[in-house]
Amino acid sequence: MTQPVLSVRDLTITFRTREGPAKVVDRMSYDLGPGETLAIVGESGSGKSVSSLALMQLLPTPPAVVEGEAIFEGRNLLALDDPEIRKVRGNKIAMIFQDPMTSLNPVRTIGHQLIEPIELHLGLKGRAARKRAIELLDLVGIPSAADRIDDYPHQFSGGMRQRVVIAMGISCEPDVLIADEATTALDVTTQAKIIDEIKDLQERLGMSLIWITHDLGVVAGIADRVVVLYSGQIMEEAGVDELFRDRRNPYTRGLLASLPVPGRTGRRLDAIPGLPPDPLRPPRGCPFSPRCPHAVDLCVRQEPALREPVPGHRSKCHFDPEDLYE
Amino acid sequence: MTGFVVRRIGQMALALLGVSVIVFALIHFVPGDPVRTALGTRFDQEIYDALVRRHGLDQPLAIQYFSWLGSAARGDLGVSFRSGQPVTGLVLERLPATMTLAGAALAVALVVGVPLGVVSAIRSGSKLDYAATAISQVGVSVPDFWAGIMYILLFSLTLGWLPPSGYVSPFTDFVGWLKHLILPALAVGLVSASIIFRFVRSAVLEALNQDYVRMARAKGLSRRAVLFDHVLPNAWIPIVTVVGLQLGFLLGGVVVVEIIFAWPGIGRLAYLAVGDRDFTVLQGAVLYIAFMFLVINLVVDVLYAWLDPRVRYD
Amino acid sequence: MTDLVQESEPIAPVAHRSRFRTTAETVLRNRLAVAGLAILALLVVVALAAPAIAPYTINEVDVANRLQGPSAQHWFGTDELGRDVFSRVIIASRVSLQVGFISVGIALGVGVPIGLFAGYYGGRIDSVLMRLMDILFSIPAIVLAIAILAALGPDIVNAMIAIGVVYTPIFARITRGSVLTLRDAVFVRAARSIGASDGRIIGNHILPNVIAPIIVQTSLSLAFAILAEAALSFLGLGVQPPNPAWGRMLSEGRGFFQQAPWMAIFPGLAIFVTVFAFNAFGDGLRDALDPQQRSVIESRGKA
Numbered sequence: 052m053t054q055p056v057l058s059v060r061d062l063t064i065t066f067r068t069r070e071g072p073a074k075v076v077d078r079m080s081y082d083l084g085p086g087e088t089l090a091i092v093g094e095s096g097s098g099k100s101v102s103s104l105a106l107m108q109l110l111p112t113p114p115a116v117v118e119g120e121a122i123f124e125g126r127n128l129l130a131l132d133d134p135e136i137r138k139v140r141g142n143k144i145a146m147i148f149q150d151p152m153t154s155l156n157p158v159r160t161i162g163h164q165l166i167e168p169i170e171l172h173l174g175l176k177g178r179a180a181r182k183r184a185i186e187l188l189d190l191v192g193i194p195s196a197a198d199r200i201d202d203y204p205h206q207f208s209g210g211m212r213q214r215v216v217i218a219m220g221i222s223c224e225p226d227v228l229i230a231d232e233a234t235t236a237l238d239v240t241t242q243a244k245i246i247d248e249i250k251d252l253q254e255r256l257g258m259s260l261i262w263i264t265h266d267l268g269v270v271a272g273i274a275d276r277v278v279v280l281y282s283g284q285i286m287e288e289a290g291v292d293e294l295f296r297d298r299r300n301p302y303t304r305g306l307l308a309s310l311p312v313p314g315r316t317g318r319r320l321d322a323i324p325g326l327p328p329d330p331l332r333p334p335r336g337c338p339f340s341p342r343c344p345h346a347v348d349l350c351v352r353q354e355p356a357l358r359e360p361v362p363g364h365r366s367k368c369h370f371d372p373e374d375l376y377e
Numbered sequence: 378m379t380g381f382v383v384r385r386i387g388q389m390a391l392a393l394l395g396v397s398v399i400v401f402a403l404i405h406f407v408p409g410d411p412v413r414t415a416l417g418t419r420f421d422q423e424i425y426d427a428l429v430r431r432h433g434l435d436q437p438l439a440i441q442y443f444s445w446l447g448s449a450a451r452g453d454l455g456v457s458f459r460s461g462q463p464v465t466g467l468v469l470e471r472l473p474a475t476m477t478l479a480g481a482a483l484a485v486a487l488v489v490g491v492p493l494g495v496v497s498a499i500r501s502g503s504k505l506d507y508a509a510t511a512i513s514q515v516g517v518s519v520p521d522f523w524a525g526i527m528y529i530l531l532f533s534l535t536l537g538w539l540p541p542s543g544y545v546s547p548f549t550d551f552v553g554w555l556k557h558l559i560l561p562a563l564a565v566g567l568v569s570a571s572i573i574f575r576f577v578r579s580a581v582l583e584a585l586n587q588d589y590v591r592m593a594r595a596k597g598l599s600r601r602a603v604l605f606d607h608v609l610p611n612a613w614i615p616i617v618t619v620v621g622l623q624l625g626f627l628l629g630g631v632v633v634v635e636i637i638f639a640w641p642g643i644g645r646l647a648y649l650a651v652g653d654r655d656f657t658v659l660q661g662a663v664l665y666i667a668f669m670f671l672v673i674n675l676v677v678d679v680l681y682a683w684l685d686p687r688v689r690y691d
Numbered sequence: 692m693t694d695l696v697q698e699s700e701p702i703a704p705v706a707h708r709s710r711f712r713t714t715a716e717t718v719l720r721n722r723l724a725v726a727g728l729a730i731l732a733l734l735v736v737v738a739l740a741a742p743a744i745a746p747y748t749i750n751e752v753d754v755a756n757r758l759q760g761p762s763a764q765h766w767f768g769t770d771e772l773g774r775d776v777f778s779r780v781i782i783a784s785r786v787s788l789q790v791g792f793i794s795v796g797i798a799l800g801v802g803v804p805i806g807l808f809a810g811y812y813g814g815r816i817d818s819v820l821m822r823l824m825d826i827l828f829s830i831p832a833i834v835l836a837i838a839i840l841a842a843l844g845p846d847i848v849n850a851m852i853a854i855g856v857v858y859t860p861i862f863a864r865i866t867r868g869s870v871l872t873l874r875d876a877v878f879v880r881a882a883r884s885i886g887a888s889d890g891r892i893i894g895n896h897i898l899p900n901v902i903a904p905i906i907v908q909t910s911l912s913l914a915f916a917i918l919a920e921a922a923l924s925f926l927g928l929g930v931q932p933p934n935p936a937w938g939r940m941l942s943e944g945r946g947f948f949q950q951a952p953w954m955a956i957f958p959g960l961a962i963f964v965t966v967f968a969f970n971a972f973g974d975g976l977r978d979a980l981d982p983q984q985r986s987v988i989e990s991r992g993k994a
Binding site for chain 2: 723821823825826827828829830831832833834837838839840841842914918921922925926927928938941944945948949952955956959962963966967970971974
């Protein structure tokens with residue numbers, strides 16, 4: 052890969068709770084190339100959101116302890132002090148969240164909220180800032196942007212609101228846009244539309260995109276590379292086509308097997324039995340061993356390494372699928 | 378916005394009507410004969426009959442109500458049984474005293490309660506937070522009239538810093554007026570401050586946990602900007618609500634404190650009227666207090682709508 | 692893929708019993724709440740045993756020893772008639788607790804059904820009932836209480852009624868709020884779909900879930916009711932002589948402030964401690980049962 056835009060190394064996040072430390076993200080490492088779309092996939096509680104919040108120091112650090120590195124533009128984001136990281140937020144790296152209703156301040160116009168990062172990072176003021184805000188609303192597909200800029204969030208539909216949030220995200224033409232479950236709260240049709248629009252914007256602005264989701268269907272439509280996260284650890288990492296064609300990790304197999312297949316009705320869904328491990332009491336060996344249908348003694352005793360049997364395709368498992376599935 | 382205000386005024390008028398019915402009913406279902414009691418030992422059948430006719434007490438209740446209501450609408454609340462003076466005059470005379478005391482108490486409550494609540498929420502879990510929360514727990518439980526008495530004991534009788542009771546007009550002696558105002562205002566205000574503190578703290582804490590705060594920080598806004606532009610504007614809304622609700626308590630507390638400190642307000646008037654069985658005065662005073670309360674609630678509601686655009690498009 | 696979207700639903704009645712245990716555990720972890728509970732327990736014991744444990748009777752006049760400060764024979768000193776303040780204070784606790792419990796009982800007994808019906812049936816019934824509650828709400832508490840007592844005559848029973856009436860609207864409001872949230876909950880729809888009658892639905896399904904905020908409100912209202920009783924008897928409108936009442940003792944103590952401040956200090960302290968205990972315990976309950984409960988409760992305020 053050419054020089055990565057963002058390089059995350061051994062990111063480890065531990066939460067100090069009343070019952071002891073809970074390790075939510077465990078030595079996560081990945082690279083993000085320019086213009087690339089990386090999907091981080093996992094169940095609720097896998098650590099996918101937390102890992103991204105940590106990049107911009109958005110986690111409250113009394114309970115959270117963040118270790119590791121996130122190299123961006125030659126500097127470690129995790130070590131920057133407050134004024135420095137604020138210059139990155141919304142400007143070089145932007146983040147948008149799941150629920151557009153709660154992401155927008157209900158008592159301020161969307162114009163006001165859109166202009167905030169514009170004035171802050173681009174130095175535009177007054178008329179110029181407002182003009183740019185209107186352009187952005189146009190760009191994301193809000194009709195009659197010039198009229199609607201003074202409206203309040205509750206006057207927009209869900210899909211429109213998310214478009215406003217996207218506009219806020221791209222307002223300063225960031226190098227990286229992190230979308231945390233950005234379409235999960237929307238209906239399927241709107242979801243598809245917004246994903247297309249984001250891909251379009253990505254091409255136009257040359258952004259890299261980190262797409263966090265639990266929905267593999269979305270991944271297929273948008274990602275270049277995929278990282279599969281389980282219990283805070285990367286279980287598999289590969290290009291999207293490669294992953295769907297040749298999944299090597301039992302967890303990924305389980306995920307894909309539990310997807311409903313259109314046309315094949317009348318069969319029970321193959322959900323993965325059991326629940327993800329408690330971050331306060333993680334299993335000693337492989338984190339998936341309690342639920343893995345192929346687990347053996349070795350899996351429980353010893354944590355597997357993240358091996359790379361095929362170039363560009365890593366899997367955290369003691370075995371290769373050739374051994375497991377004849 | 379104007380539509381909203383008009384509708385609220387209409388609701389207020391209805392509520393006031395309801396209150397008037399209750400007040401009237403209460404006063405008139407009193408066992409015993411107010412006129413007879415008022416005359417006491419000076420009882421004389423002729424005077425009695427004259428008074429009864431004069432106050433319209435021989436009419437059926439419904440007519441009495443409507444005529445009272447009618448006069449009240451025109452500003453005539455009848456005359457005192459005891460002194461014969463017009464009730465409206467008596468009430469209006471005392472209105473400024475009550476309003477200033479209530480205002481002072483409210484000022485104390487807000488100045489102490491709101492900033493402390495905000496700071497406590499921002500520094501949640503700190504020593505300041507724990508201390509303030511503990512003190513507020515005490516403050517909420519203290520009876521305001523006892524507090525008033527304790528303050529008199531401490532500041533007037535023991536330390537001699539402030540006068541124990543009474544009232545001086547601000548126009549004749551401004552400093553003296555202030556000195557007389559401090560203790561009663563503190564007695565009511567500090568208790569209210571405790572309640573407001575707790576509420577502000579939880580409102581700000583809740584606002585701080587909202588997604589849009591996270592979003593604002595993700596855009597690169599400074600802590601200060603996030604606080605003043607996003608957190609507080611949303612926290613104001615429940616704060617205004619609780620202040621509005623507190624006003625009822627404040628007015629009630631003011632009534633009691635007026636009695637302790639011999640502050641010549643409407644509350645004291647009402648209390649003395651109960652003792653004298655002077656029901657026209659009591660009616661008028663209670664109606665007036667309710668009216669003030671409703672008006673203030675109206676203002677609070679309008680303020681609420683101004684702060685929260687979602688309500689306007691109701 | 693397992694889509695772990697969780698809907699937060701009110702718990703159907705079956706889970707009720709174990710909720711009691713977890714609630715109790717949470718409350719007991721809160722030191723302040725436990726302290727409050729302990730004080731309350733002590734208070735109830737003292738109130739019940741008062742006639743037995745009081746060293747003097749309430750009207751044991753002893754003019755020779757009037758206005759004495761706290762001493763070994765008179766822990767709280769004596770009043771202007773030489774009566775033992777300590778005995779009077781602990782006997783007055785009976786009045787306060789009595790008035791407190793009964794008036795809140797009235798408010799509960801009237802307010803909760805009103806809220807239940809208004810919330811469940813909605814429409815016209817709801818409007819009318821809530822209008823009525825709003826009107827009561829719109830008169831400051833103590834003013835309303837004074838007016839009621841002026842009408843009915845100052846008396847302990849009337850004081851209970853007055854305070855009960857004053858606090859009825861808030862119980863109605865809270866109940867109604869809970870009922871509205873629950874009315875369309877899935878398990879209620881399920882019950883209706885199998886033909887359960889309205890009464891059965893209200894009793895078996897809605898009421899258990901509404902209980903939590905009501906319990907919290909009860910504890911906090913008890914605190915305010917006791918304050919209200921104290922305020923009313925302070926104004927001479929509550930319990931009449933010769934029965935002692937904390938509020939009235941305060942008022943009587945005012946006249947002798949300079950010579951015998953203990954006459955006013957101790958009754959007031961008793962009120963404060965009692966109210967504090969109810970508040971502390973109520974707060975603990977609220978944090979355990981529903982941390983999101985808004986301060987409509989707190990700010991309705993005291994009389």
